[in-house]
Amino acid sequence: MATLWFCIVAVMLAVYVILDGFDIGTGAIHLFAAKSDDERRKVLRSIGPVWDGNEVWLLATGGALYFAFPQLYASSFSGFYLPLIMVLWMLMGRAIGLEFRSHIEGPVWKKLCDSVFAVSSILLAIFYGAALGNVVRGVPLAADHYFFLPLWTNWRVGPNPGILDWYTVLSGVVALVALSLHGAHWVALKTDGDLQQRVRKASLILSPALLVLTLLSLIATLSIRPEVLRNFKLAPIGYIIPLAVFGSVVLMFLFTRRGNDKGAFLASSTYLTMMLVGVAFALYPIILPASTGEQFNLTIANSVTSAYAMKVALVWWTFGIIIALGYFVYVYRMFKGKVSLTGSGEHGY
Amino acid sequence: MDSALLVHRLQFAFTITYHYLFPQLTMGLAPLIVVFKTMYLKTGNVRYNDAARFWAKIFGINFVIGVVTGIPMEFQFGTNWSHFSRFAGGVIGQTLAMEGVFAFFLESAFLGLFLYGEKRLSPKAHWWSAMAVFLGSWISGYFIVATDAWMQHPQGYAIQPDGSAALTSFWGLVLNPWALWQYFHNMAGAVLTGAFVMAAVGSFYLLSKKHQEHAKSFVTTGVIAGFIAAILLIGPTGDGQGRNLAKHQPATLAAMEALFETKPGAPLVIIGQPDVEKKTIDNSIEVPYALSFLTYRKWNAEVKGLDAFPQSEWPQNISLLYYSYHIMVGLGTIFMAILVVAGFLLWRKKLWDARWMLWILMLSFPFPYIANTAGWMTAEVGRQPYLVYGLMRTVEGYSKTVSAGNGWFTLLGFMGMYTMLSALFLFLITREIAHGPEPVVNTQTGPVRAVAAEVR
Numbered sequence: 001m002a003t004l005w006f007c008i009v010a011v012m013l014a015v016y017v018i019l020d021g022f023d024i025g026t027g028a029i030h031l032f033a034a035k036s037d038d039e040r041r042k043v044l045r046s047i048g049p050v051w052d053g054n055e056v057w058l059l060a061t062g063g064a065l066y067f068a069f070p071q072l073y074a075s076s077f078s079g080f081y082l083p084l085i086m087v088l089w090m091l092m093g094r095a096i097g098l099e100f101r102s103h104i105e106g107p108v109w110k111k112l113c114d115s116v117f118a119v120s121s122i123l124l125a126i127f128y129g130a131a132l133g134n135v136v137r138g139v140p141l142a143a144d145h146y147f148f149l150p151l152w153t154n155w156r157v158g159p160n161p162g163i164l165d166w167y168t169v170l171s172g173v174v175a176l177v178a179l180s181l182h183g184a185h186w187v188a189l190k191t192d193g194d195l196q197q198r199v200r201k202a203s204l205i206l207s208p209a210l211l212v213l214t215l216l217s218l219i220a221t222l223s224i225r226p227e228v229l230r231n232f233k234l235a236p237i238g239y240i241i242p243l244a245v246f247g248s249v250v251l252m253f254l255f256t257r258r259g260n261d262k263g264a265f266l267a268s269s270t271y272l273t274m275m276l277v278g279v280a281f282a283l284y285p286i287i288l289p290a291s292t293g294e295q296f297n298l299t300i301a302n303s304v305t306s307a308y309a310m311k312v313a314l315v316w317w318t319f320g321i322i323i324a325l326g327y328f329v330y331v332y333r334m335f336k337g338k339v340s341l342t343g344s345g346e347h348g349y
Numbered sequence: 350m351d352s353a354l355l356v357h358r359l360q361f362a363f364t365i366t367y368h369y370l371f372p373q374l375t376m377g378l379a380p381l382i383v384v385f386k387t388m389y390l391k392t393g394n395v396r397y398n399d400a401a402r403f404w405a406k407i408f409g410i411n412f413v414i415g416v417v418t419g420i421p422m423e424f425q426f427g428t429n430w431s432h433f434s435r436f437a438g439g440v441i442g443q444t445l446a447m448e449g450v451f452a453f454f455l456e457s458a459f460l461g462l463f464l465y466g467e468k469r470l471s472p473k474a475h476w477w478s479a480m481a482v483f484l485g486s487w488i489s490g491y492f493i494v495a496t497d498a499w500m501q502h503p504q505g506y507a508i509q510p511d512g513s514a515a516l517t518s519f520w521g522l523v524l525n526p527w528a529l530w531q532y533f534h535n536m537a538g539a540v541l542t543g544a545f546v547m548a549a550v551g552s553f554y555l556l557s558k559k560h561q562e563h564a565k566s567f568v569t570t571g572v573i574a575g576f577i578a579a580i581l582l583i584g585p586t587g588d589g590q591g592r593n594l595a596k597h598q599p600a601t602l603a604a605m606e607a608l609f610e611t612k613p614g615a616p617l618v619i620i621g622q623p624d625v626e627k628k629t630i631d632n633s634i635e636v637p638y639a640l641s642f643l644t645y646r647k648w649n650a651e652v653k654g655l656d657a658f659p660q661s662e663w664p665q666n667i668s669l670l671y672y673s674y675h676i677m678v679g680l681g682t683i684f685m686a687i688l689v690v691a692g693f694l695l696w697r698k699k700l701w702d703a704r705w706m707l708w709i710l711m712l713s714f715p716f717p718y719i720a721n722t723a724g725w726m727t728a729e730v731g732r733q734p735y736l737v738y739g740l741m742r743t744v745e746g747y748s749k750t751v752s753a754g755n756g757w758f759t760l761l762g763f764m765g766m767y768t769m770l771s772a773l774f775l776f777l778i779t780r781e782i783a784h785g786p787e788p789v790v791n792t793q794t795g796p797v798r799a800v801a802a803e804v805r
Contacts, residue, residue: 095413
């Protein structure tokens, strides 16, 4: 049952990363991809009606994590205090830049909003990647299951790490490139004309870069934390995961070159999912490794809530998530197809 | 007081107080927007649809700020209150997760359709999207109140060997008797804010002789909805809430009323300044026996004063608690008076000429916000010295690993962010109100719209 909830939380997180990932990626590239005001508005309209719902997956995942693994929630949220609060500020900046851009006329305001939206999205991508890097690298958990990390110390992964060190910054860059690609595929899917050509071109440049960066980060991971191979040796079927990761990068490139934006979007979704699955698979049953010694690891077993709570939650969760998926299918169908700027006087953005 | 504890408390108090300024309006406006949409469907009069669209814009701006200031709330349980989260997460994590799954998905999915999808939807489908947003926001309110109710009056749990609380009864948590009264009291408070804001905007238009037809329907809707809400607030829900307090948090009740001594036939203090050191109330105006009657329905019933409890069980800030409570109740009484007079004038069809009443309605919109805030302060300051009443003290719950310095950094950051948000919010709202509810004939997109409005 505990493993089931571990999988549920992981799946919810993956859904969040895929859905809000394209919002973030779109934000990260839009200053470079969209040149005119009309193009910017097209970009914003491609995510406008859905970003808020996508962001709810973060809250829902946080909620599920909170009740299913209260110890993990308590330890990691307080330990990653500063970056998490900064993520909140970025989420605010993104929402404000996105939602209030069209409320005030004038190029200065629009430029300001575009920049806030872009900078927030870029930093969000980097922070999310760095967060994942921290989880893989491990944190200095004490015997009471708590820790605290400053933003940076000496940029090394050694015994006194910060949130940011060379390894987690590398993870952050991987995430930024991966989410930018994901966003580019989304924009290509939802627009046409010059804008579409430009984001496709960006994708063709970024995907080889992602291939190199992913390889680098894989090598780095193996060098700082060789234990990650343990589960792969136990269950060799796991080797499919890295294959899928690299395969999906190649597919992004090929699909984009052929102008198959849907295929490219699915490929980047696969990439993001497989990266998360890879981390979850490599760590299981650990959920937050301790750099201070194996005995301090947070595992599924020592973080989980009571059996009754998991059982009763499974009932309402299943029921609720089916309804929620229904909303999402409905909303995405309502806003399907290419975005246009005409014919909707009451439209925001 | 440990300074790290102080800063964690300040940050939570600041962010939650600021946050709740926005949801109280959106939760209050949502049903009123549904009323306008319903009137449109029933009568076919487009003016109601224009009214709904105007209020949807106000709703939308408030909603965005509500969302961005709301996300920090759930996160702060983990970041700033990790020991509390470890203790209570297995229980209240359920209601918070349910809020995400049952309320936020519904609300966020349909908000986009409601705000931007009117052209794509049939009038009936658009009505449903308004309804979905209304339901989403009210379901969300319930789960938050249920979470707070568990902290006020823990139910359906057992303490595990490791010292944390584990859920033992799902329905005990979700149908906590504390939550039921608190929810209806809170939602009536939200409707009151929505109603007063609507009436204030209508009065402003009437006084400035603009959009008069719309303005009359705003004032009418606001006064009627406000009147119903005020009755519910004072009547069943406020009373139920008070009796829950007497039963489960008697020390809090005594502190709210600044009743230092246990006595039969306890008076109700209307005004006065408590002196906690000397255990007296200066300059007090009291209604004799009223507290006993309101609490126990008997004029001579004995009400426990603070002396009946060890000082370690007293809320630490008795004066603040006393004032929060008295401000809430005092304002509630004033709202009732305003709404009775306004309602009477409306009924006698004299309200549109009674400019003095329109002035009062226009100027009173900030006070429901104050009353709602004071109400929540009563609940949360009254919960002290406990974080989870009777189970965990506030001093035990905060993140011991997060230093005061890091806390101040983020608190000041939040203050800066929220100051900018406030400026932006006021600017945008003023613009929407100045723009008014009349539709723009031009069907062009964004930029041209406002220009067209200026030209017109």
